[in-house]
Amino acid sequence: MKDNEIFDPTLLSLLPDAQLLTASALAGGLTNRCWKLFLYHPSNNQSSHYVWRPLTSTAQAFGINRTHEYQLLRLIEGSNLAPKPYALLDTNPNNNEQVLIVDWLEGEQADQRFTNHQLCQLQARIHALPLPTHRLDIKQRIEHYWQTIPVDLKSKQLMSIYHYFDNQKIHHYFPDTCCHFDLGRYNIIVPNDCGQLVDGMSAKVIDWEYACAGDPSLDLTMTILANALSPEKAVQDYCLAREESDITLVSTEVLKWLEAVNYWQPWCEYLALLWYLVGYQVWHDDEYLQQAKQLELKLKQMAT
Structure with missing residues (x-):
């Protein structure tokens, strides 16, 4: 420390x-x-x-x-x-x-007893909160991370990935909402007796340090990746929680959200890649570097 x-x-x-x-x-x-x-x-x-x-x-x-x-x-x-x-x-x-x-919030960190369905309900509740005045500019955040990463970690492959994303225009799918941008179970506090939960309404969320206004489909994508959810099922559960009409896997609304999630996934993986490299620079923990390398290998095909 x-x-x-x-x-x-x-x-x-x-x-x-x-x-x-x-x-x-x-x-x-x-x-x-x-x-x-x-x-x-x-x-x-x-x-x-x-x-x-x-x-x-x-x-x-x-x-x-x-x-x-x-x-x-x-x-x-x-x-x-x-x-x-x-x-x-x-x-x-x-x-x-x-x-x-x-x-301090009393309770315990959520585990798999806090279901994926409840997680998506919680995501929808966050998106219904009042809109913050500050918003996430994903390219600005990427550039901040990039400038923090030392030169010796910027491989030729990583440079190619950086230039690829830098040349892409950001497409926003939905109007801004309040977004948490780190909604993993590790940031969800539930009653000590998880059986008390009714549709996740007793759950509370901690660590709002990345939270701000942003495209809710970007936030949903981060949640899907952080919790290893099925994108199709998560999108359907999320749309149900938003009380969208005609919710099926082929409904227009679900397809639009799924298109957005598929679009944002590589952006989220790229952001995570840079985040891990910043973490390695700060903490000198090899686990951060290993996570970054895995994501770099996954994204390299996009940059070639």
């Missing part, structure tokens, strides 16, 4: 009504390392758990903006889908370093 990602309790002095009781590092978290806090609030004599989400140089390498994340969580606060934001602290204004503190 990098020094600037070690929890600094002195920063809690920036909060007017909080005293630290305990702090513990959370496992997982690929983009950044978060902490679970237990804070006491003298004003109401209450204690609560929170998550400390830093914005360090590491997170900035992935294009994270805690101000955007805070604003989005405030926007959807009444949805009961996400943790409520507690505070946004400027910890190092000279380096644009911030900490976002959000409520």
Whole structure:
């Protein structure tokens, strides 16, 4: 763990009504390392758990903006889908370093008992949330990753892939909605007794750091890839959750969404390829490099 990602309790002095009781590092978290806090609030004599989400140089390498994340969580606060934001602290204004503190959500990480159908229902609920003011520009995000990747990782094959996608125009299929852009089961919290779930309505979603406005079919494609879903079945489940009429595998609406998913899939794989290379540059973990190489091999035919 990098020094600037070690929890600094002195920063809690920036909060007017909080005293630290305990702090513990959370496992997982690929983009950044978060902490679970237990804070006491003298004003109401209450204690609560929170998550400390830093914005360090590491997170900035992935294009994270805690101000955007805070604003989005405030926007959807009444949805009961996400943790409520507690505070946004400027910890190092000279380096644009911030900490976002959000409520801790009780429960457990979703597993296969949270069905693919429920997952697509949850995706549709997210897309029905209020529209954020900031949106994903996929080419801008790609260029940010590209500039972060060191020259020695840019093979001739990777350069060809980069130029191929750089020359493609982006086609948007649907009007912008609120998108999570990382809706894997690893970011879904369900009740400790998964049997309590009714159509996934009890599920909540964490890690909204990539969330913004965007084409919902792009978000759906990322969800399909992150959870290894069948595109045809996922699109049908998603359209059913949106209450589209005449939902069959050959209905016009389903075919349009499936066309969009097929279009976005290589873009998502390319974005993931660059993300893994940034991750390797940041964490020096060979697993990131192996994942990137697999995606590079998969995409190379498009660039030849």
